Amino acid sequence: DTGVSQDPRHKITKRGQNVTFRCDPISEHNRLYWYRQTLGQGPEFLTYFQNEAQLEKSRLLSDRFSAERPKGSFSTLEIQRTEQGDSAMYLCASTGGNQDTQYFGPGTRLTVL
Amino acid sequence: AQTVTQSQPEMSVQEAETVTLSCTYDTSESDYYLFWYKQPPSRQMILVIRQEAYKQQNATENRFSVNFQKAAKSFSLKISDSQLGDAAMYFCAYTYNNAGNMLTFGGGTRLMVKP
Numbered sequence: 001d002t003g004v005s006q007d008p009r010h011k012i013t014k015r016g017q018n019v020t021f022r023c024d025p026i027s028e029h030n031r032l033y034w035y036r037q038t039l040g041q042g043p044e045f046l047t048y049f050q051n052e053a054q055l056e057k058s059r060l061l062s063d064r065f066s067a068e069r070p071k072g073s074f075s076t077l078e079i080q081r082t083e084q085g086d087s088a089m090y091l092c093a094s095t096g097g098n099q100d101t102q103y104f105g106p107g108t109r110l111t112v113l
Numbered sequence: 114a115q116t117v118t119q120s121q122p123e124m125s126v127q128e129a130e131t132v133t134l135s136c137t138y139d140t141s142e143s144d145y146y147l148f149w150y151k152q153p154p155s156r157q158m159i160l161v162i163r164q165e166a167y168k169q170q171n172a173t174e175n176r177f178s179v180n181f182q183k184a185a186k187s188f189s190l191k192i193s194d195s196q197l198g199d200a201a202m203y204f205c206a207y208t209y210n211n212a213g214n215m216l217t218f219g220g221g222t223r224l225m226v227k228p
């Protein structure tokens with residue numbers, strides 16, 4: 001069990017560009033969550049998957065954001081036409097058996113110039 | 114809507130001393146879970162301790178313990194024998210038994226440990 005991994009760890013992009021992040025959950029964990037954390041704040045829920053099904057999306061997830069988990073394993077989060085307000089840490093978490101304890105990855109820090 | 118409030122943006126403790134971090138929450142649910150997560154600088158968030166609301170006994174993990182007051186909707190974290198490695202942001206979080214178990218976080222408390 002290697003824990004939740006995320007790639008890349010850091011991403012710098014120019015406003016208007018598209019970016020994609022990847023999350024690999026703990027093996028056999030069927031639920032996967034995405035959160036966004038801005039500087040000095042607690043994480044905020046964006047969306048979650050149970051296996052390959054995206055079951056809930058926060059109102060924070062504008063139509064420029066899309067997430068997938070095609071085979072119920074890794075997930076990707078894409079942001080189209082990035083804006084400076086998208087600059088944040090994007091955290092991924094997964095959970096398995098007891099479903100209530102989430103384990104977090106190291107995050108992807110996005111900077112939009 | 115559920116909310117989690119951490120009223121102490123920063124706390125400081127002397128090495129080897131004890132410190133308590135405060136957390137209050139608001140919910141109408143009866144079956145829920147509370148957590149404390151630690152986020153060291155530039156490092157990932159790790160679970161410190163977990164409490165099930167239906168359990169009256171306060172959770173304990175080595176030097177970390179909680180004071181869970183269900184009626185008051187209070188969930189404080191006590192760190193005993195503080196160590197330099199305890200310096201981090203601490204987040205209180207809540208979830209309940211709905212379909213998703215999404216976490217709601219407080220704003221965090223930055224803990225500084227003085228040698």
